[in-house]
Amino acid sequence: MKQRLWWVLIPTIVTAVATATLSYFFMPPRYRSETVIIAVPQRVPRDVVRPSIDTQLSDRLASLRQQILSRTRLERIIKDFDLYPSDRSNRPAEAVVAQMRDDISLTVDSREVGDDHLGTVRVAFRAANPRTAMRVTERLAALFIDESLKDREVLAEGTKQFLAAQIEDARRQIIEKEAELAILRTKAHGELSQADLLPYEVLKETYKALLIKEQDAKIAANLERRQIGEQFKLLDPARLPEVPVGPSRTLVNFGGALAGLAFGLVIVGVAKRQKT
Numbered sequence: 001m002k003q004r005l006w007w008v009l010i011p012t013i014v015t016a017v018a019t020a021t022l023s024y025f026f027m028p029p030r031y032r033s034e035t036v037i038i039a040v041p042q043r044v045p046r047d048v049v050r051p052s053i054d055t056q057l058s059d060r061l062a063s064l065r066q067q068i069l070s071r072t073r074l075e076r077i078i079k080d081f082d083l084y085p086s087d088r089s090n091r092p093a094e095a096v097v098a099q100m101r102d103d104i105s106l107t108v109d110s111r112e113v114g115d116d117h118l119g120t121v122r123v124a125f126r127a128a129n130p131r132t133a134m135r136v137t138e139r140l141a142a143l144f145i146d147e148s149l150k151d152r153e154v155l156a157e158g159t160k161q162f163l164a165a166q167i168e169d170a171r172r173q174i175i176e177k178e179a180e181l182a183i184l185r186t187k188a189h190g191e192l193s194q195a196d197l198l199p200y201e202v203l204k205e206t207y208k209a210l211l212i213k214e215q216d217a218k219i220a221a222n223l224e225r226r227q228i229g230e231q232f233k234l235l236d237p238a239r240l241p242e243v244p245v246g247p248s249r250t251l252v253n254f255g256g257a258l259a260g261l262a263f264g265l266v267i268v269g270v271a272k273r274q275k276t
Contacts, residue, residue, distance in 0.1 A: 015259050029244035033133040034105075034124035035141045036236035060151070061108045061121065067147050068140060069104065071097050081136055083127070103127065104140065120235065130241045137238040145232045152231070156217070163214040170207040177203055 067073070074097050078084065087096050105124040123140045127133040177200045184196055 028128045030126045030128060031130040031133045031241040032105075032124055032126045032245045033130070033137040033238045033241050034122060034236075035137050035234060035238040037121040037123065037141055037144060037232045038235040039119040039121075040231055040233050060148075061119065064144060064147055064151070065106055065108065068106065068144055069101055073143065074100050077136060077139055080139075081132060083132070083136070106140075121232070126245065134238045134240050141234060141238065145234075148232050160214065160217040163210060163217050167207065167210045167214055170203060170210055174200070174203050174207055 071094070075093065078088070078096060078100060084096050084099060087099060103126045105122070105126075107122040109120050109122075121144065123137060123144060125133050125136045125140060127136065181192065181196065181200060184192055
């Protein structure tokens with residue numbers, strides 16, 4: 001080793017310098033911007049207005065996550081912010097969208113406290129430009145909030161329309177049953193058994209229950225339209241990142257130096273073996 005010290009030092013220095021140079025050109029710094037969204041319970045007490053959407057917050061968040069990360073929405077963001085210009089010209093669109101999904105971090109934390117659904121969503125994006133990272137994070141957060149509002153309005157309106165159809169069907173059955181009972185009264189001279197009347201009473205109770213549910217659904221839908229139901233709001237807006245999160249050029253350069261050192265030791269070992 002003492003006789004061939006330069007055989008070890010030269011490859012180590014050369015690979016370290018080469019790694020530093022290549023990492024500067026081919027491994028640009030990556031910046032990460034993050035925002036926090038919080039789930040805010042409805043501002044009207046639940047004993048006054050029962051929400052028409054009572055599914056678990058975790059289920060709704062999972063559904064929203066799939067919508068946000070869908071190919072259609074990500075392709076629109078890529079086009080609006082001109083992301084991955086070199087990749088878009090050389091790689092398929094699906095590969096570029098997959099790359100963006102890798103750069104997006106969407107973490108969900110939900111829990112139930114009594115009747116309230118509490119939770120936070122952390123949305124982050126990594127990019128080579130710090131301002132791009134912040135702007136895309138803002139777009140993703142806004143998209144998440146907007147989709148949540150739209151989903152709740154659609155579900156509330158869908159519930160109201162479903163109940164309206166059920167009420168119309170129950171009303172039709174009651175009219176048909178009344179006509180049937182009128183015929184039976186004529187044949188029985190006004191005397192009907194409980195077996196004949198019971199289905200009619202059940203239909204009336206069902207119809208009454210549906211009318212009450214429809215009224216509750218209308219109030220709940222109005223709650224969503226006024227945006228005073230459960231919704232998501234920004235807790236911590238996206239900020240302009242100042243320090244890159246990677247790659248660590250120190251580790252890359254250290255790895256290159258180690259590779260050069262190992263290469264130099266191999267050369268020394270081979271030379272020694274050939275000499276002996």
